[in-house]
Amino acid sequence: MKTYKKDFPIFTNRPKLIYLDNAATTQKPKSVINAVSNFYTKYNSNVHRGVYDLSFEATEIYEGTRQKIADFINASVLSEVLFTGNTTESINLVAWGYARRVLKKGDVVVLSEMEHHSNIVPWIRLKDEIGIKLFYLPIDKDFRLDYKAFFRSNINFKKVKIISLTYASNVLGTINPLEEIITLFKKKCVNAKFVVDGAQSMAHIKVDVKKMGCDFLAFSAHKMYGPSGVGVLWVKKEMLDVLTPIFSGGGMIETVTKDKVIFADAPEKFEAGTGRLEAVAGFGAAVDYINAIGLKNIAALDQVLTKHGLESLKKIKDVQIYGSLNAKDRLPIFAFNIKGIHPHDASEIFNREQICVRAGHHCAQVLLTALNTQSTLRASLSIYNSTRDIDRLIGGIEDVKKIFKIN
Amino acid sequence: MNTNDPLYREIILDNWKNPQNFGVVKNPDIDVSEVNTSCGDRVRLTGKIQNNKLVQVAFTGDGCAISKASSSLFTEQIKNMPLTKIKKLTKEDVLNNLSVKISPARYNCALLCFHALQKGLK
Numbered sequence: 138m139k140t141y142k143k144d145f146p147i148f149t150n151r152p153k154l155i156y157l158d159n160a161a162t163t164q165k166p167k168s169v170i171n172a173v174s175n176f177y178t179k180y181n182s183n184v185h186r187g188v189y190d191l192s193f194e195a196t197e198i199y200e201g202t203r204q205k206i207a208d209f210i211n212a213s214v215l216s217e218v219l220f221t222g223n224t225t226e227s228i229n230l231v232a233w234g235y236a237r238r239v240l241k242k243g244d245v246v247v248l249s250e251m252e253h254h255s256n257i258v259p260w261i262r263l264k265d266e267i268g269i270k271l272f273y274l275p276i277d278k279d280f281r282l283d284y285k286a287f288f289r290s291n292i293n294f295k296k297v298k299i300i301s302l303t304y305a306s307n308v309l310g311t312i313n314p315l316e317e318i319i320t321l322f323k324k325k326c327v328n329a330k331f332v333v334d335g336a337q338s339m340a341h342i343k344v345d346v347k348k349m350g351c352d353f354l355a356f357s358a359h360k361m362y363g364p365s366g367v368g369v370l371w372v373k374k375e376m377l378d379v380l381t382p383i384f385s386g387g388g389m390i391e392t393v394t395k396d397k398v399i400f401a402d403a404p405e406k407f408e409a410g411t412g413r414l415e416a417v418a419g420f421g422a423a424v425d426y427i428n429a430i431g432l433k434n435i436a437a438l439d440q441v442l443t444k445h446g447l448e449s450l451k452k453i454k455d456v457q458i459y460g461s462l463n464a465k466d467r468l469p470i471f472a473f474n475i476k477g478i479h480p481h482d483a484s485e486i487f488n489r490e491q492i493c494v495r496a497g498h499h500c501a502q503v504l505l506t507a508l509n510t511q512s513t514l515r516a517s518l519s520i521y522n523s524t525r526d527i528d529r530l531i532g533g534i535e536d537v538k539k540i541f542k543i544n
Numbered sequence: 545m546n547t548n549d550p551l552y553r554e555i556i557l558d559n560w561k562n563p564q565n566f567g568v569v570k571n572p573d574i575d576v577s578e579v580n581t582s583c584g585d586r587v588r589l590t591g592k593i594q595n596n597k598l599v600q601v602a603f604t605g606d607g608c609a610i611s612k613a614s615s616s617l618f619t620e621q622i623k624n625m626p627l628t629k630i631k632k633l634t635k636e637d638v639l640n641n642l643s644v645k646i647s648p649a650r651y652n653c654a655l656l657c658f659h660a661l662q663k664g665l666k
Contacts, residue, residue, distance in 0.1 A: 479585075479606075479607065479611075481583060481609075481610065481611075481650070481653060482608045482609045482610065486552075498583065498584045505584075511586075512585070540549045540552050541557070542557075
């Protein structure tokens with residue numbers, strides 16, 4: 138099995154590190170680090186400004202990343218790709234720049250129980266402000282989305298204005314069949330716009346926005362080997378005229394007089410102020426890196442890791458897994474608990490062996506409440522992980538059981 | 545790895561498995577809850593005051609071994625203590641109960657009950 142560990146300098150600096158917290162953020166390959174560093178050492182200047190060569194070249198890098206992302210997700214035109222700070226900021230742009238102006242009291246926003254807080258909290262705020270209703274699609278016994286529950290509800294389909302769902306759960310690892318869901322919902326909820334939270338999926342699953350049929354797609358660079366501080370909101374071309382910017386100021390105008398402003402066209406209209414120039418440069422290198430490996434190869438590796446992880450965890454007595462035991466349509470993200478042991482204590486023991494996992498509610502308290510637990514451990518894997526890393530984690534679980542004397 | 549863990553020593557394991565003052569005080573004068581925002585753990589602290597003394601104190605909640613053991617030791621420490629003295633307690637006094645050095649990442653776990661009491665005495 139090919140591993141990509143050597144591409145990531147952190148593992149040279151910390152050879153014993155077993156990093157299993159990729160759903161929180163991924164490590165960065167040398168090419169991304171170099172792209173960030175090169176921007177500062179060779180191209181640093183502001184973009185879209187100077188007539189001089191240096192600024193022109195910086196702009197080419199910045200806009201080059203936009204092009205790479207547009208190609209990566211099969212956008213129709215470049216202006217559909219808006220740079221934001223991260224997925225949270227992207228979803229907030231939809232909520233405040235679109236939904237807040239268009240939604241009326243009694244309108245419905247459809248979410249799911251497996252959403253990250255970033256795709257729940259902005260909608261709760263709109264509920265409190267406008268009086269919209271939230272409908273949460275439940276999860277079924279196999280930890281998959283029971284989206285058909287919606288059609289058994291008494292919701293007035295015409296009132297549904299937004300459907301906002303994650304492509305993959307950051308806790309369960311479940312991959313939602315979004316193409317199928319979008320087709321079905323758009324038939325019934327003719328007034329609805331579809332928002333996809335791609336934070337967890339972009340580094341694992343190919344997204345073709347045209348084929349998928351969504352209206353907005355939000356994701357972050359840092360969960361796909363890129364720098365932190367930059368994300369994307371992809372906006373379907375027709376929606377660019379309906380969406381309004383949340384921030385205004387420099388770089389987003391066509392003309393300004395003492396009491397009037399005409400905005401520039403997208404994407405500038407939505408990118409007020411100087412962006413994260415070096416992070417955008419690194420983001421481009423991250424997309425190149427994923428393309429060079431190929432999402433098909435990544436998916437194949439994911440399946441090997443998912444199967445091995447589930448097989449190994451299943452075998453241990455006193456381990457409860459929160460997620461499907463079927464590797465199909467599932468990412469190598471394993472939420473679990475060791476019976477009677479708080480996740481904080483377990484992760485402290487794992488840390489002795491430099492095994493990094495997340496312990497807590499994973500910004501998914503609605504899901505954890507549905508799962509009837511307060512917190513879990515979570516191991517989330519990436520291309521530089523191996524089945525051996527999973528075996529080390531299993532060893533860590535045995536250590537925990539020994540120290541806390543449970544058998 | 546042997547079971548002689550540097551952090552999870554007998555004092556912590558004992559107070560985790562058999563916490564002192566675990567429960568709720570009847571007709572309490574102090575009844576306060578506190579959440580550890582990083583993990584969602586919650587503690588409820590109840591207490592009875594007589595003659596400016598904390599004559600009864602108890603805690604409940606779901607927490608890690610560190611938070612449970614620390615709450616157990618802390619409630620033992622403050623039981624029957626005059627309020628004036630309790631108010632002077634620092635977080636170091638509470639951390640010292642554990643007899644082992646814990647990493648700053650676990651301070652919030654160990655101090656959850658202490659933070660609850662501070663809130664309750666405001």
